[in-house]
Amino acid sequence: MQKADLEQLEKNPVLGPLPESARNELLEDSLELELPAGTTLFRQGEDARFLRIVLEGRVALVGSSDHKDETVVEFFQTDDVFIIPAVILELPFLMSAKTVEDSRILMIPANRFREVMEREQSLSLAVARELGRHWRLMIRQVKDLKLRxxxxxxxxxxxxxxxxxxxxxxxxxxxxxxxxxxxxxxxxxxxxxxxxxxxxxxxxxxxxxxxxxxxxxxxxxxxxxxxx
Amino acid sequence: MQKADLEQLEKNPVLGPLPESARNELLEDSLELELPAGTTLFRQGEDARFLRIVLEGRVALVGSSDHKDETVVEFFQTDDVFIIPAVILELPFLMSAKTVEDSRILMIPANRFREVMEREQSLSLAVARELGRHWRLMIRQVKDLKLRxxxxxxxxxxxxxxxxxxxxxxxxxxxxxxxxxxxxxxxxxxxxxxxxxxxxxxxxxxxxxxxxxxxxxxxxxxxxxxxx
DNA sequence: CGGCCGACTTGATATGTATCAATGAACCAG
DNA sequence: CTGGTTCATTGATACATATCAAGTCGGCCG
The missing domain is CATH 1.10.10.10 (Winged helix-like DNA-binding domain superfamily/Winged helix DNA-binding domain)
Structure with a gap:
């Protein structure tokens, strides 16, 4: 992992508050993927084996019901941590994910993330706040769809x-x-x-x-x- | 506060994991309201001064844009803790809330909740999980609106x-x-x-x-x- | 340079949902 | 029982958005 990426993660709203040693522990078994635009990262229904962070690029959460055409629920970009809920609740993905431009994605093993979160107050706090923000984004979107x-x-x-x-x-x-x-x-x-x-x-x-x-x-x- | 209510809170997914002393501390300055159906609890744009828990009854989160007619984003019922995001992020409400049947609502002062959450790992973990569940409910709803x-x-x-x-x-x-x-x-x-x-x-x-x-x-x- | 391909635009039509208006059923007060 | 109020239903119509079908634009590669 590049030094620049490490510095970037120190400023990340979710991982940043962690003490450095815990952050390094999270990164130990992590992997970094370099993906071209249009790659599918995972599909809805699958188990969440990794937490994802966008190091660079742009990712869409796409959903489909049956084989109708897809919809996009949200975009994630540099520094966004996504699919936290599936990871911490150990539930299958509700959505698929796909890069919309060439992207670098960091993947942290789900069980390791859960371990560290159960131990480190700073992480569970940061996760709670991040999920609060995500929830509010979704509320805005529902209001948009229903009222505008x-x-x-x-x-x-x-x-x-x-x-x-x-x-x-x-x-x-x-x-x-x-x-x-x-x-x-x-x-x-x-x-x-x-x-x-x-x-x-x-x-x-x-x-x-x-x-x-x-x-x-x-x-x-x-x-x-x-x-x- | 009734003994039955206290027992109910011990089983609550958010407050239950707390040690009893911390839970009592949360309840210290709390108040319990008994409200008839149709009462507005708060309006969008206001500051979140209290966290709310439904002890009994049913509450709707309603939203409006301008003075168009309202929409309902979600219902909350017995044992649901709601508007956590506004409370922990110290942001104004995105929605109004209104009882849809006669209800008993517990209100916990926002600053006290934030204090305890910053101190008690068990609470921040429970909050993270609860918000994860809430987020997934909203995702489902967005998929519904867009695909069905x-x-x-x-x-x-x-x-x-x-x-x-x-x-x-x-x-x-x-x-x-x-x-x-x-x-x-x-x-x-x-x-x-x-x-x-x-x-x-x-x-x-x-x-x-x-x-x-x-x-x-x-x-x-x-x-x-x-x-x- | 020319031609192809994907992405976007534009127009004609179809469909789903909202709106408006009227009616009907349930409930309560007198 | 009666009249009024609220809520749910039904039908007629209007509107927004989807769908289908050409057409346009621009980039890329032979």
């Missing part, structure tokens, strides 16, 4: 990437439009239409670059609240 | 209340149909239609009593998976 239209969901997503204190900002979409559409609960076709709908609220898109020229208007349109 | 139709969501919900190993079972809806409709992401009118749609999969409803006469067929219809 497709264009409003897109607008809220764009706002979450922007500096909402300014009037004007430019952002870059971190994923392909098809994937983004699934994350937002719509088809790619409808994502296109949602973008054109947002033009009247000052949203211009050229490829992955998005220009928000009237953020207050966009907030208004989306009924966006800042609740963290 | 309204009648399928209703069917899955009914299956989650039934003994799915049997062919035939009877269940009782724990809430009014209007509330259930909002929890499932549809209107009350559409819930009615969803029920009639499910008749062909062996679902009969008479008031709050539901008879499932062909559970395998219902599972098939809903593309139901048993992932816990």
């Amino acid at each position: 239209s497709a264009p409003q969901r897109l607008g809220s997503y764009l706002l979450s990437l922007a500096d909402t204190d300014r009037k004007h900002d430019e952002i870059e979409l971190p994923e392909q439009r098809g994937m983004l559409a699934r994350r937002l609960g719509m088809t790619p076709e409808n994502l296109s239409r949602a973008f054109s709908r947002l033009q009247s609220s000052g949203v211009q898109s050229r490829g992955r670059l998005i220009v928000l020229s009237d953020i207050p208007a966009l907030r208004e349109f989306c009924a966006y609240d800042d609740l963290t | 139709s309204a009648p399928q969501r209703l069917g899955s919900y009914l299956l989650s209340l039934a003994d799915t190993d049997r062919k035939h079972d009877e269940i009782e809806l724990p809430e009014q149909r209007g509330m259930l409709a909002r929890r499932l992401g549809m209107t009350p009118e559409n819930l009615s239609r969803a029920f009639s749609r499910l008749q062909s999969s062996g679902v009969q409803s008479r008031g709050r009593l539901i008879v499932l006469s062909d559970i395998p067929a219902l599972r098939e219809f809903c593309a139901y998976d048993d992932l816990t």
Whole structure:
């Protein structure tokens, strides 16, 4: 493992609070994978044998029911620790996971993680807080799906990437439009239409670059609240 | 506080693992409220000054965006500890909460809970596990909303209340149909239609009593998976 | 340079769900 | 028993989103 990666982990919200010796113990039997975009990391229903951390790149949690087409529930990026619940509860994955760009993934054996967590107060505290944040993200998403239209969901997503204190900002979409559409609960076709709908609220898109020229208007349109 | 309640808390998945002295300390400045159905416990945006536990009754987490009509994100019932994330992260509520039947609610001061959690490994572990379970419930709900139709969501919900190993079972809806409709992401009118749609999969409803006469067929219809 | 391929867009149509309005059933108070 | 209130159902219609089918754009490779 690279020195740069170790330093990165020291600042990680989950692993960072651990004393160095415990962190090293976690890393002992860990492995690091370098994966091209589009690789499946695991499938729903499988047992959680490793905890995963994104060292670099981007991963999507994808779900399917039967053989219908997939949906994306969440993206994880550099420094995110994911599938903690399956690991600590020793339950099978509810979702599959797949890289959306070339990625480096750290895999920590599940039983070792559980051992250290049962011993180290700092880790169980950090895990509790991290899961609290994850839970709130999901709550936001459920509210979005139930209360907002497709264009409003897109607008809220764009706002979450922007500096909402300014009037004007430019952002870059971190994923392909098809994937983004699934994350937002719509088809790619409808994502296109949602973008054109947002033009009247000052949203211009050229490829992955998005220009928000009237953020207050966009907030208004989306009924966006800042609740963290 | 009643003796019966104390015994109940000893078995609680979150507070149970605590040593008795620490549990008593948590209860010291706590208060118990007896509330009629329909009472609002708190509103979204407010600060989380208390952790809540349902001693008896039923509570809905409701959300609204702007002044549109509300949606129900989740129900909590006897023994459930709720809004842990807002309490431990010291963030404002993302949702409001409201009793859906007469309820007794225990309120534990947030700062005291945080103190004890930072000190007691048993509590931070229990909290981590509880939040893991909550997270998985939300994941299920997001998958439901994104992948299934309204009648399928209703069917899955009914299956989650039934003994799915049997062919035939009877269940009782724990809430009014209007509330259930909002929890499932549809209107009350559409819930009615969803029920009639499910008749062909062996679902009969008479008031709050539901008879499932062909559970395998219902599972098939809903593309139901048993992932816990 | 030209042609192919994947990703995105655009338009026409179909479907699911919401909305609106009316009716019916259950419950309670008088 | 009666009238009122609330909640659930039913039907007619409107709207949002999905689906299906072309078409466009841009990058990549021969």
